[in-house]
Amino acid sequence: MGFGLAQRLIDRGDRVLIGGRSEEKLQHACAQLGEASTGRSVDIESRASLAAFFSECGPLAGLFTPGSSYQTGSFRDADESTAESAFRAKFWGQYWAVHAALPYLGERSAVVLMSGAASARPLGNAAYAACNAAIEGLTRALAGELAPIRVNCLSPGTIDSELWRNRPASIREPVFDNWRALTLTGEIGNVEDAVHAALFLLDNRNMTGSTIYNDGGYTLR
Ligand SMILES: NC(=O)c1ccc[n+]([C@@H]2O[C@H](COP(=O)([O-])OP(=O)(O)OC[C@H]3O[C@@H](n4cnc5c(N)ncnc54)[C@H](OP(=O)(O)O)[C@@H]3O)[C@@H](O)[C@H]2O)c1
Numbered sequence: 001m002g003f004g005l006a007q008r009l010i011d012r013g014d015r016v017l018i019g020g021r022s023e024e025k026l027q028h029a030c031a032q033l034g035e036a037s038t039g040r041s042v043d044i045e046s047r048a049s050l051a052a053f054f055s056e057c058g059p060l061a062g063l064f065t066p067g068s069s070y071q072t073g074s075f076r077d078a079d080e081s082t083a084e085s086a087f088r089a090k091f092w093g094q095y096w097a098v099h100a101a102l103p104y105l106g107e108r109s110a111v112v113l114m115s116g117a118a119s120a121r122p123l124g125n126a127a128y129a130a131c132n133a134a135i136e137g138l139t140r141a142l143a144g145e146l147a148p149i150r151v152n153c154l155s156p157g158t159i160d161s162e163l164w165r166n167r168p169a170s171i172r173e174p175v176f177d178n179w180r181a182l183t184l185t186g187e188i189g190n191v192e193d194a195v196h197a198a199l200f201l202l203d204n205r206n207m208t209g210s211t212i213y214n215d216g217g218y219t220l221r
Contacts, residue, residue, distance in 0.1 A: 063098065
């Protein structure tokens with residue numbers, strides 16, 4: 001989703017700074033995105049890495065923080081490392097990313113955080129669900145504390161992104177089948193629609209403190 005948003009921004013004439021842990025993947029992404037992109041390695045779980053990533057990056061009109069990787073597990077079975085993994089990678093990662101970016105955000109800048117619809121309708125994985133709810137709470141808190149910087153959150157349902165495409169079909173397809181039955185649309189979300197929602201939150205000057213559920217009605221059904 002991060003790459004998809006970068007593409008959309010460049011298509012309309014913006015410049016982007018993108019991050020990820022793999023130098024090779026970054027180079028590949030920048031080769032596809034062209035001259036308006038700059039890639040820098042970053043591990044969102046490390047505050048030192050985040051500080052280096054943003055150092056001297058210049059003024060930022062927007063910040064989107066979809067980069068994270070974590071494990072999930074049930075409340076009964078997850079060990080300490082698994083149970084805390086989503087908070088480490090996804091909650092604290094985004095918290096400190098905004099902190100590191102703050103010197104470069106101006107009064108008209110916008111931040112879009114990333115949660116997930118398990119916040120509103122958990123399906124097991126208690127710590128992961130709670131982490132997403134915490135990110136949506138953080139969105140409201142930061143919208144107040146950092147105003148007039150706008151802070152919003154994108155909370156997708158299942159999106160057919162690389163996260164799923166990199167998993168074996170034997171794992172992905174049963175999840176997708178189940179997801180279709182759990183939504184009102186009966187469809188898996190696509191990256192383009194999720195990116196469209198993120199772009200709306202970045203651009204719309206009347207949006208702050210809000211969470212958009214890009215989930216095909218999953219949280220209602
Ligand atoms: N896809 C879904 O169904 C879905 C549903 C609900 C919520 N979400 C949330 O949406 C966000 C993005 O999902 P996605 O589908 O776009 O995932 P994705 O395709 O796996 O992309 C995640 C990106 O994050 C980077 N990354 C992973 N760990 C990182 C770290 N520690 N530091 C910096 N970059 C890191 C990865 O690159 P490297 O590995 O090269 O670092 C990858 O480019 C995640 O927070 C996810 O929880 C996704």
